Amino acid sequence: MFPLIPLLCLLLLPFSAPTAAADSVYSTFLHCFQSNSNSSAGVSSIVFARENASYTSVLRAYIRNARFNTSSAPKPVIIVTPLTESHVQSAVICSKKLGIQLKIRSGGHDYEGVSYISDVEFIILDMSNLRTVTVDVADQSAWVGAGATLGEVYYRIWEKSKVLGYPAGVCPTVGVGGHISGGGYGNMLRKYGLAVDHVLDARIVDVKGRILDSKSMGEDLFWAIKGGGGASFGVVLAYKIRLVPVPETVTIFRVERTIEQNAADLVVRWQEVAPTTDENLFMRLLLQPVSSKIKKGTRTIRASVVALFLGKSEELVSLLKKELPELGLQKENCTEMSWIDSVLWWGNFDIGTSPEALLDRNVDSAGFLRRKSDYVQKPISRDGLNWLYKKMIEIGKTGLVFNPYGGKMSEISSTATPFPHRAGNLYKIQYSVNWNEPGPEADQEFVKQIRRLYSFMTPFVSKNPRQSFLNYRDLDIGINNNDKNSFEDGKVYGFKYFGENFERLVKVKTAVDPENFFWNEQSIPTHSRKLDFGGTMKSAEKIEILLTINELYQLADLQGCILGRLLGQFAAYGHLGC
CATH class of the missing domain: 3.30.43.10 (Uridine Diphospho-n-acetylenolpyruvylglucosamine Reductase, domain 2)
Structure with missing residues (x-):
């Protein structure tokens, strides 16, 4: 051999x-x-x-x-x-x-x-030109092109109805194709679940160039593109989505506290309340290192609670007075508005901005940024949080965004879609750092910062595997290194993104794209390895290696191990257990 x-x-x-x-x-x-x-x-x-x-x-x-x-x-x-x-x-x-x-x-x-x-x-x-959004109020549904933005979807719904909405993301320039196919969530997830939980149909171009709908593509492929990342399986052209009812009046608020203003007690209690409170209430928590206004010349942590309540302010204030008194919410902290106005406010537009602003794609606009994600299944202790605040101040600029789960998220099966992070998760963390300085030195510095904080959080987050959110793409957790079919590489990030659903996704991928044409650095791999030396070669000229990836790499590792022994380079091959 x-x-x-x-x-x-x-x-x-x-x-x-x-x-x-x-x-x-x-x-x-x-x-x-x-x-x-x-x-x-x-x-x-x-x-x-x-x-x-x-x-x-x-x-x-x-x-x-x-x-x-x-x-x-x-x-x-x-x-x-x-x-x-x-x-x-x-x-x-x-x-x-x-x-x-x-x-x-x-x-x-x-x-x-x-x-x-x-x-x-x-x-x-x-796909940006394929942006048609067709709303059917009577059916409470819409067909949305993969190139449409969330802002365009929300605007077109609002044009037709003032009491219908869609539970997707808060950033209006996000594209529908990637957002929905990766799961997609927003500030109504505790009431209605994810964007992908409301997909009724889809149109996709497969590897053979055929246009398929949910019926012709089959149950497995339709399941896979509802949270498994559409680009692994084909090109999603459009999704048919189910719209959801929204009240004529909703309430928003933003309340900020620093450590000197009792933020520590607020954060401890938030972990207990935010995932268990009324499902009409979504309270995002942001932790950011900032300069202290009380102790000049020092740094502190600011906790910001940003909320959407599908109801009126009086009911909300009464609810949080009982459940989260540490917030100290008053009616004057709240603003009542229509759902579309809340979409604008969450998208960082000023109150009173016209909904037409949602149609602005803000092209050629980019900042320097890095993101990572985690899931928390047990509340972090007060001592753990205190250590976290110190570490955030020490590291520098990286902030954390806590997004509460519970409500509808705990009622949907972890296998209903490829998105597995359902019951048992209190909240999801987004690690976030932005900077303005161009150049590799700044990139390295801020990427190093976010990685340090991510490493520090290891004891407090999910384990075996440490879970991640596909739409917060993170190449640190594993890469399919250009060999186009590495199941072993794919497992590393696949189980973190998809849990037990990863194996079903691999089966779907192997069935619909066996030669792995739709490959990217974190795509779903196939089970076997096919080498195609040149896309224009006739099929009779193609070479197929009938070995699994695992078997092939074991052979390659064995060769390296033997070579390492001959050269005396044990350190280079120590991971092989020679």
């Missing part, structure tokens, strides 16, 4: 024909695109080569993290901005034919830029 190992390892190395010149790739793709599209007129105006004068503006429009908006960041060889579903089909067919990775971007809010950067040659399929 050992003589085969060098051959197997050789097969694992990148192997492809010399990369064609960019203009040749463009013309080949464009010809293929025109040949396969039902609407070929004006195609050259939606397929952008790097030399195109509009290429940079199209690329930058939906880059939402400035860390990846630099000259050194990897750039796509082509950008496609489809106007029709047929254009999406053509993009899939032609990128597959050319053997080039396809990245799918809706709003560009994925924190690690997975939808628009790659270490291999790639094409961006930018």
